[in-house]
Amino acid sequence: MYRLTAEGKKYLDKGLPEINLVLYVREKGPTNIKHIQKELDEASVAVNWALRNKWIEMRGGDVHVVQTPQKYDVEDALKLVEKGRAPSDGLLPTLLKRRLVEEVRETLEHRAQKMVGSDIGTLTEDLIKTGAWKQVKLKPYNVEAVGKQIYPGKRQPYFAFLAQIKRKLVELGFKEYRGPSVELEFWNFDALYQPQGHPARDWTQTYSMKTPQGGRLPDRKVVNAVKAAHERGGDTGSTGWGYSWSEERAARLMPRAHDTAITPRLLVSGIEIPGKYFNISRCYRPDIIDATHAVEFDQMGGIVVDRNVTLRHLLGVLKEFATEVTGVKKVKFVPSYFPFTEPSVEAFGYHEELGWIEVGGAGIFRPELTQPLGIKEPVIAWGMGIGRLAMLTYGIKDIRYLFAQDLAWLRKTPVR
Amino acid sequence: MPTIEVSYNDLCKLVGKKIPLEELKERSLWQAKAEFENATKQGNYLRMTLKPADTNRPDLWSAEGIARVLRAYYGKGGLPQYKMKRSGITVKADVKVKRVRPYTVCAVVRGLKITEEVLLQSIQLQEKVAGTFGRGRRDVAIGIYDLSRIKPPIYYTAAKPDELAFVPLEFKQKLTLREILKQHPKGKEFGHLLADAEEYPVFIDSDENVLSMPPIVNSDFTGKVTTQTRDVFIECSGFDMKRLKTALNIVALALADRGGRLETVDVFIEGKKFTTPDLTPKQIEVDVAYARSLSGLDLNAKEFAALLKKQLYDVTVKGAKLAVSYPSFRQDIMHPCDVVEDAIIAYGYENLSPIVVPATTKGSLHPTEAFTSRLEEILVGLGLQQVASYTLTNKRFLFERMNVGHAPVAEIANPQSENWSCFRNSLLPSILEFLAANRHVEYPHEVFEIGDCVLLNESTDTKTRDVRKLAVALTDVTIAYERIASMLDALMRNLGLAYVLKRSQHNSFTPDRVAEVVVNGHSLGYIGEIHPQVLNNWGLEKPVVAFEIDVDRLSANT
Structure with missing residues (x-):
């Protein structure tokens, strides 16, 4: 609601100054500006607006009329406001700026009262505060219309999955440990009793680093014990691999090829006994990339160590994972082979649709591995193909999709 | 991990017992650490695809190897027994091979009845042993020849690339050694193994017939084994005597398991005589208390001994210790834990009850x-x-x-x-x-x-x-x-x-x-x-x- 100000009323009564100016000059003929300023009220306002409206022109200090207005929209607008009606939106700013009209500050009650008896679209604060909503009819909404699609902030599905797994493991009493992405061959292979001539250490099976080169081997004592274990078994009661172990080879750097690479570091750093540890680590291998082999992939693994753990405890650990982490109901165990464990086990879980699927592998670390690292107790090492489990969970057929650069997919994948 | 194809009927015949397929899949094959992949019908035969789990057990990469373990499992077990005679055949290594491919070990097997299936298994076994255990033929290359076409003694020597020519397997015309590397499919595949060599290794007999150019290809004349072949000569060449002996025993024993008679060959390398195959069993001692603590099985010495016999071991109980003999082809046993695992496998993983480790530790995120x-x-x-x-x-x-x-x-x-x-x-x-x-x-x-x-x-x-x-x-x-x-x-x-x-x-x-x-x-x-x-x-x-x-x-x- 708007109303005329005192000035607005005056102008409507006596005419707008710019109109009065034009009428004056038309009657007198071209008139000097100084004379006008003396003769007319609000002469500068009048000249200003008359110029802007292109009614007059200035020629050497004289005002000339070039056009006489027949109708003036400002005057019409003032008449409308006087009748209690709203001026057009286009003119309102001008009227407000010239302080010819002003907004009427209505009371809440007044505003609300005006809506009484009508059909209301928007439920307003006024209606709620005054209770006037009781006297209006709220128009029906099209409540069956589906909302416009919007996208919430979300976790990346694979990362969210990993976080859930981690939470589960923490609940089961496992401590998380980490290790470097670029690793010494010593930790990735030698400390795990993998001989230096083993095909798995071939350049076709693992990456090596161009920059940087040559890492630093750990404590002399550990290096010597590992060397002895490889060559003739050291004090472990083993024959060893029977070859000449090269320190230079062990100091080579490579992108970590498997998660177990960081476990010997954990063992020498001092562990709690009993202890349960886990890691999820990014691993790198020069595989041909396809639906089951990505450029890089995550492995989950860890250890359980205690004074008297046996193969049967290992089965207990695997069974716990299979049921708690992967959610399968039935588990079976079969013999397996890992270069650093003996005995070794593979666990299969029964999946409703897929039948028996691999859910994890485990074994007891060979004494040639633990003893040089100063561990006397048996150590259960376990691991699970975490990427494959994520694929099952999300119904993904291609492992590369775990890292999909696909915003539409990320937006439409439900939160689990 | 190698994958092998085995005929169900052939395997049962080798074991001497009709084993139901389900039993094979779920139990007996695990005895040989072999995972059953699938089976397809081919005419009247069932072909099985198996995945041997142990990359350190090349003796299990054939129907004969798996059957050997299954015979022990179903029978009375213990060390497998083989009779062996001297063949009187000698192989002389020239000093020239020292730089390029220094060692060879050889064997003779006579009186074979080679069927298509035997041929198939033999080729598969050679491929897997030389390929996986022999690291793409670099460490171990294997050749099997028709003995009737060879005139001993045999010479293991080296020749310049253009000095010698022979007809390679499946070819019609003679090629020089250099041409073989360029033109023969095996030459293209394995030629990189001789890339730095000035002279290439060859086996030649006393008639100056080339037997083969290891580790590339055999000659078409002597190196072609067919269903007509009765007696064979086997050689393994490479760099590590221990690995070569293992590979030779595995290949020769597979043929012996087919009814062949094993004979030794005397190999002379730098004045030293090696009589092979050498089937002398190896020994290790296992503490019973250790076996119990590793396995979690409450068994006594006699019970462990009985389990080990099912895995081709001979065992003598000596108080708290087991004196264990194991076959010559086992090169994977380094520590008593390797023996204990075999005992547990014989016990059956399905018979082990899991023990839950009590949750006395406090978990945390990094x-x-x-x-x-x-x-x-x-x-x-x-x-x-x-x-x-x-x-x-x-x-x-x-x-x-x-x-x-x-x-x-x-x-x-x-x-x-x-x-x-x-x-x-x-x-x-x-x-x-x-x-x-x-x-x-x-x-x-x-x-x-x-x-x-x-x-x-x-x-x-x-x-x-x-x-x-x-x-x-x-x-x-x-x-x-x-x-x-x-x-x-x-x-x-x-x-x-x-x-x-x-x-x-x-x-x-x-x-x-x-x-x-x-x-x-x-x-x-x-x-x-x-x-x-x-x-x-x-x-x-x-x-x-x-x-x-x-x-x-x-x-x-x-």
């Missing part, structure tokens, strides 16, 4: 991961979509596309593809790559990534340091710097961190539209508008505002 999940909660709350990308990338993306000069990064020496040839040192390229891949997806795009970067660092043992970083990027038709500044502010306030933004310079950002994020006087990263040149480089068509900060340093300041 501090970096715990902090990361705090960040994720705030950023998701700000309506950002988390994205994930690989830590491997390339220098083009890290430097050229980002409008910054090359700097040393952790780089791979043998990348499969140039696209993934070094570790990222920053997350901004990853996140821009993501935006570039989604140009045609509904805008705005508001994303974040938290991930590891690898930085060079002389002070660590790996000369690198993993650094966790966070990057946030916003893009739309128009996008205000104030928006990204608000996001950063919200993050910092919710971590309870005071920070300042200091006008700065960074070539990936528009000049005068970039600041450093400073906490406690430490710069944590940059915030600003991505340089239009960088947008052009990535093919991005809409403005991007972004920040990247070091999560480890952020965490250190909270």
Whole structure:
């Protein structure tokens, strides 16, 4: 609601100054500006607006009329406001700026009262505060219309999955440990009793680093014990691999090829006994990339160590994972082979649709591995193909999709 | 891990017992650590695909090898017994082979009835043993010949590439050694093994017939074994006597299991005589208490001994210890734990009851991961979509596309593809790559990534340091710097961190539209508008505002 100000009323009564100016000059003929300023009220306002409206022109200090207005929209607008009606939106700013009209500050009650008896679209604060909503009819909404699609902030599905797994493991009493992405061959292979001539250490099976080169081997004592274990078994009661172990080879750097690479570091750093540890680590291998082999992939693994753990405890650990982490109901165990464990086990879980699927592998670390690292107790090492489990969970057929650069997919994948 | 094909009927015949398929799959094959993959019907025969689990047990990579273990499992077990005579055949190694392929061991098997199935298994076994155990024929190459076409003694020598010619397997005309490497399929496949050699190894008989050029190919005349062949000569050549003897025993025993009679050959190398095959069993001692503690099985010495017999061992109980003899072809036994595992396999993994390790330990996340999940909660709350990308990338993306000069990064020496040839040192390229891949997806795009970067660092043992970083990027038709500044502010306030933004310079950002994020006087990263040149480089068509900060340093300041 708007109303005329005192000035607005005056102008409507006596005419707008710019109109009065034009009428004056038309009657007198071209008139000097100084004379006008003396003769007319609000002469500068009048000249200003008359110029802007292109009614007059200035020629050497004289005002000339070039056009006489027949109708003036400002005057019409003032008449409308006087009748209690709203001026057009286009003119309102001008009227407000010239302080010819002003907004009427209505009371809440007044505003609300005006809506009484009508059909209301928007439920307003006024209606709620005054209770006037009781006297209006709220128009029906099209409540069956589906909302416009919007996208919430979300976790990346694979990362969210990993976080859930981690939470589960923490609940089961496992401590998380980490290790470097670029690793010494010593930790990735030698400390795990993998001989230096083993095909798995071939350049076709693992990456090596161009920059940087040559890492630093750990404590002399550990290096010597590992060397002895490889060559003739050291004090472990083993024959060893029977070859000449090269320190230079062990100091080579490579992108970590498997998660177990960081476990010997954990063992020498001092562990709690009993202890349960886990890691999820990014691993790198020069595989041909396809639906089951990505450029890089995550492995989950860890250890359980205690004074008297046996193969049967290992089965207990695997069974716990299979049921708690992967959610399968039935588990079976079969013999397996890992270069650093003996005995070794593979666990299969029964999946409703897929039948028996691999859910994890485990074994007891060979004494040639633990003893040089100063561990006397048996150590259960376990691991699970975490990427494959994520694929099952999300119904993904291609492992590369775990890292999909696909915003539409990320937006439409439900939160689990 | 090798995969082998075996005929169900053939396997049962070798075992001497009709074993139901289900029993094979679920139990007996595990005795030989062989996983059943599938079976397909071929005429009247069932062909099974098996996956031997143990890459250290080449003796189990054939129907004969698996049947040997199953015979022990179903029968009375113990060390397998083989009769052997002297063949009187000698092989003389010339000093010239010393530099190129120094060792060979040989055997003779007579009186064979070679069926198609025997031939198939023999070829498969040679391929797997030379390929996997022999590392692509480098360490072990195997040749089997029709003995009736060979005139002993046999000479193992070396010849210049153009000095000698013979007709290689499946060829019609003579080729020189050099031509064989270039023209014969096996020459092309394995020629790299002789790339540095000036002379190539050859076996020649007393009629000057070439038997073969190891590790490449046999001659078509002597080196072709067919269903007509009765007596064979076997040689294994390579670099490590121990591995060669193992391979020879495995191949020769497989033929002996088919009814062949084994005979030894005297090999002379540098004046030393080696009579092979050498089937002398090997010995190891196993403490019964150790077997009990490793397996968790409450068994006594006699019970362990009985289990081991089922795995081809002979065992004598000596008080608290077991004196164990095992077959010559087992080269994988280094420690008593290897023997104990075999006992457990004979006991049956399905018969072991699991023991749950009591949860007496307290679990926890690594501090970096715990902090990361705090960040994720705030950023998701700000309506950002988390994205994930690989830590491997390339220098083009890290430097050229980002409008910054090359700097040393952790780089791979043998990348499969140039696209993934070094570790990222920053997350901004990853996140821009993501935006570039989604140009045609509904805008705005508001994303974040938290991930590891690898930085060079002389002070660590790996000369690198993993650094966790966070990057946030916003893009739309128009996008205000104030928006990204608000996001950063919200993050910092919710971590309870005071920070300042200091006008700065960074070539990936528009000049005068970039600041450093400073906490406690430490710069944590940059915030600003991505340089239009960088947008052009990535093919991005809409403005991007972004920040990247070091999560480890952020965490250190909270």
